[in-house]
Amino acid sequence: xxxxxxxxxxxxxxxxxxxxxxxxxxxxxxxxxxxxxxxxxxxxxxxxxxxxxxxxxxxxxxxxxxxxxxxxxxxxxxxxxxxxxxxxxxxxxxxxxxxxxxxxxxxxxxxxxxxxxxxxxxxxxxxxxxxxxxxxxxxxxxxxxxxxxxxxxxxxxxxxxxxxxxxxxxxxxxxxxxxxxxxxxxxxxxxxxxxxxxxxxxxxxxxxxxxxxxxxxxxxxxxxxxxxxxxxxxxxxxxxxxxxxxxxxxxxxxxxxxxxxxxxxxxxxxxxxxxxxxxxxxxxxxxxxxxxxxxxxxxxxxxxxxxx
Amino acid sequence: xxxxxxxxxxxxxxxxxxxxxxxxxxxxxxxxxxxxxxxxxxxxxxxxxxxxxxxxxxxxxxxxxxxxxxxxxxxxxxxxxxxxxxxxxxxxxxxxxxxxxxxxxxxxxxxxxxxxxxxxxxxxxxxxxxxxxxxxxxxxxxxxxxxxxxxxxxxxxxxxxxxxxxxxxxxxxxxxxxxxxxxxxxxxxxxxxxxxxxxxxxxxxxxxxxxxxxxxxxxxxxxxxxxxxxxxxxxxxxxxxxxxxxxxxxxxxxxxxxxxxxxxxxxxxxxxx
Numbered sequence: 001x002x003x004x005x006x007x008x009x010x011x012x013x014x015x016x017x018x019x020x021x022x023x024x025x026x027x028x029x030x031x032x033x034x035x036x037x038x039x040x041x042x043x044x045x046x047x048x049x050x051x052x053x054x055x056x057x058x059x060x061x062x063x064x065x066x067x068x069x070x071x072x073x074x075x076x077x078x079x080x081x082x083x084x085x086x087x088x089x090x091x092x093x094x095x096x097x098x099x100x101x102x103x104x105x106x107x108x109x110x111x112x113x114x115x116x117x118x119x120x121x122x123x124x125x126x127x128x129x130x131x132x133x134x135x136x137x138x139x140x141x142x143x144x145x146x147x148x149x150x151x152x153x154x155x156x157x158x159x160x161x162x163x164x165x166x167x168x169x170x171x172x173x174x175x176x177x178x179x180x181x182x183x184x185x186x187x188x189x190x191x192x193x194x195x196x197x198x199x200x201x202x203x204x205x206x207x208x209x210x211x212x213x214x215x216x217x218x219x220x221x222x223x224x225x226x227x228x229x230x231x232x233x234x235x236x237x238x239x240x241x242x243x244x245x246x247x248x249x250x251x252x253x254x255x256x257x258x259x260x261x262x263x264x265x266x267x268x269x270x271x272x273x274x275x276x277x278x279x280x281x282x283x284x285x286x287x288x289x290x291x292x293x294x295x296x297x298x299x300x301x302x303x304x305x306x307x308x
Numbered sequence: 309x310x311x312x313x314x315x316x317x318x319x320x321x322x323x324x325x326x327x328x329x330x331x332x333x334x335x336x337x338x339x340x341x342x343x344x345x346x347x348x349x350x351x352x353x354x355x356x357x358x359x360x361x362x363x364x365x366x367x368x369x370x371x372x373x374x375x376x377x378x379x380x381x382x383x384x385x386x387x388x389x390x391x392x393x394x395x396x397x398x399x400x401x402x403x404x405x406x407x408x409x410x411x412x413x414x415x416x417x418x419x420x421x422x423x424x425x426x427x428x429x430x431x432x433x434x435x436x437x438x439x440x441x442x443x444x445x446x447x448x449x450x451x452x453x454x455x456x457x458x459x460x461x462x463x464x465x466x467x468x469x470x471x472x473x474x475x476x477x478x479x480x481x482x483x484x485x486x487x488x489x490x491x492x493x494x495x496x497x498x499x500x501x502x503x504x505x506x507x508x509x510x511x512x513x514x515x516x517x518x519x520x521x522x523x524x525x526x527x528x529x530x531x532x533x534x535x536x537x538x539x540x541x542x543x544x545x546x547x548x549x550x551x552x553x554x555x556x557x558x559x560x561x562x563x564x565x566x567x568x569x570x571x572x573x574x575x576x577x578x579x580x581x
Contacts, residue, residue: 099315101411
């Protein structure tokens, strides 16, 4: 059973459609990344499933049940910015969260140790740096040892060492069997941490699946056939492009550093490309299968280099 | 609810504005009544022989009404505090975090309404104790007659708190909400005075007594129940003043309270946070 099942979720802000019929399932024990440019609807989506925003249409379920306060108590959530009482200390803020979640307050010192805030546990929240506030927010999500964690841009405001620590913490939590749902616009972060990903652009789900599936399949969400990314080289690149343009099955052709980058269905195969080029008068001097990065795939899907 | 109130206590116990305003209110209740007592004592001692204002506002049973009326002037303090507590939640976005962490929207706004009620109860208790002390100090014999005015005070305190809570839920930003609260208060009082004058004119011209129509407005309904005890001056003006339809005003005050309760909870339960 999916940990979170979202069905045709839409959200309008007046005339603006922030989410449009988004549907996907989050499998258990995964690190599920929700990826998209700024303003794509990631936070809106998480806000709806955490009950602070009202959906215009659609439904969602946690572990097959409609959302309720009891379910939210068992989910550790950091949404957008760290939200705490500025005039209270870290311990006092966590005590409030623990009381709401009905979590063990004696666990607070241990959790503050995990996020390296124990030394400043009695300092007021207002005196914290941005990174410390973020760490406290992450500490808050760990209260009650929840099986599901929801992070919205968890490494916001952290220095490189802090980012590495949080990444390691997320991986460690996942190794312990926790399901982590993480929204981010930092592609590298998602690729390094996530096992699954959903790509959203302008409120529309563009792709969803395991990171491997999303990187290898072509087209829109739901596509199943793996895609092949091949770098080709020849003495005359203009002629090579003309020949490839006419080849059935080639999905896209882009300039590479010393050749052309071609995307085609995996079933087409490199042998067929080589044969087609030879039969059309082009001798390839380079034919290399490239490993796709999530970044290249993301740009391919969203068709934009902005906001990455 | 006790569990939720304990959480609220964790939120406010180190909040400086809470400590300062609560202290000011407790001191203020005594102080404003002492001022009224002193002014009245001096007036009585100076013009008393002329028989103009020859009554003791803090003797039993006047003390209940006088203390309730006088304390009504500083009821803004607890309602302002409540407004700040609620708008702080919006400013820090902790209202969202509390919901995310597992409170229901109903629980969140329910406990704030409970605090409005507790503030009103505590204010009323302070009024009761102050009235009792001043009454006993006056040397007159104890009487519960007029205790109904302490009840009216409670209604007024609750109305002020519920208006403050409603404005904070609607406006969300502290400074702006405080501004709107004061503007509404001033605006409603101005309109009420105009309506009162109109009532007097209607009574004089047509002989129709519609009561003080200013008292039919939301905050003035609770205000209108609390007047200064009858004295020579008020008796002199009674002939041309509209009648006090106490039961009507009381009913209106309760109706407005229900309206504020419904509006506040509906807004919080249905809005995007």
